[in-house]
Amino acid sequence: MLTVKENLKEVMTGGNPDRFVKQYEFLQMIMSVPSGRVKPQIGEEVINEWGITIRWPEGQLASFPVHDAQHVVLKDVTEWKEYVKAPSMERPAGAWDQAIADASAVDRDNKYVAAFVAPGLFEMTHYLMGMENALMSFYEEPEAMHELIDYLTEYELDYAKALVENLHPDAILHHDDWGSQISTFLSPAMFEEFFLDSYKKIYGFYKANGVELIVHHSDSYAATLVPYMIEMGIDIWQGVMTTNDIPKMIKEYGEKITFMGGVHSGVIDHPEWTKEQIDAEFARACRESGKLYFIPGACQGLPVSSFPGVYEACDEAIEKMNKEMF
């Protein structure tokens, strides 16, 4: 039986895996990293490290940035230098100790020590300005948007430097949602113009500094961006929704990138979830997409589920498909 890591490599290289990769089993997330992120708990509102107000109302599955006139950080992107101030990268003595200890405890022969990075560059533009304002600014103020994205890129590179110096991660799980369920937010040409070079720098830096695996989360349609994902160095696109034609993408790009997802969290991860529904969804996903260049999983951006028991039931569903297909 192959180790988790060996099995993943067989999947990613089109070799001979002896089972499906079970969701995030290959990543050991080190969530004790002193990221500096300020996040609300359920029912709370906080002002985060960029000055963005983030609210998590009771009964919601996630937190949201608040963009009414009183709270939005950046109303006019041409004034970004006045309002956008990157958080300090300084940390008190010992701040990394727990994360380093957590990483040291990982069986690195079997799992990748992984750091979590979010939100990404595109998400930061709309966290700061609101979605509509950000999207219009790509057209109306492209120079200022380029400047702002360059600034955000420099911050990400500073953070990347701190990660590789202190944690020496083997993998990065990086979030940046680039689309809705049915379309990308930006045209591929606009995406290329504004984001390709920045992500080449960021992911290139990680790769040049010991990171073997770049896992990028975008739970959306993004099939038209896959060539850019490959160019910027993404190894695994996580969160792939079925609105993308996954078997077609595997055929076209599988030798260069692996697709992780195929099951919509919204379909299986709800208060009335059932094992039967989860089994059926994973059976469909595994049969449709096959054994190579594909990792079955819900589209959730971390190894968790919104409702207790769902994540574990997904693993069990994959085990059943292992018996059927291997």
Add this chain to the structure above:
Amino acid sequence: MSKIQEVKAKVEIGKTKLIAGLVQEALDEGSSAADILQAMVDSMGVVGEKFSSGEIFVPEMLIAAKAMAKGVDVLRPLLAGDTSNSLGTCIIGTVAGDLHDIGKNLVSMMIESAGFTMVDLGVDVPADRFVEAIKENENVTLVACSGLLTTTMPALKEAVQTIKASGLDVKVIVGGAPVTPEYAAEIGADGFAPDAGSAAVKAKEMVA
């Protein structure tokens, strides 16, 4: 190219900074405010079709809607009291328990561009609030309910059924990522649209 044609062309490509001047020039050329408005509505129809077909994306749709809004600002004093272009009032909101507003805002812009007067109730709107808003506003012909979460689909159903049970003479259109045409029909909605461009087309059809 006449000025009114130029207005139409420039709205379509979202030339937000040029539209006010062009609309004024079209008026000076002798075009009526109603005709200029119709030209812009037609432009947005093209924009909606291109969005639905994947030819353009959200930013292009947003700047086209913004361009039209700037043109309408110039026409507004001349159109006051003229309801010949109006398809009535549309109440729009995201249903209870759901805070997503981006899709709802896009749909609102596109339905407004099609000729409706919009009343936006925002997000997390209880079912009863839709009914109150229908009663509070004049000439409500359409209610648009949005739901983005699987977990808020019951709230979408409740909103539609509460509006229908009120007996008020309005049509209800629903949309949002987890909503399917089958689900829309099952909960008693009069219409469904998969995206903002289609919503504008469907809205016009529903009140015709």
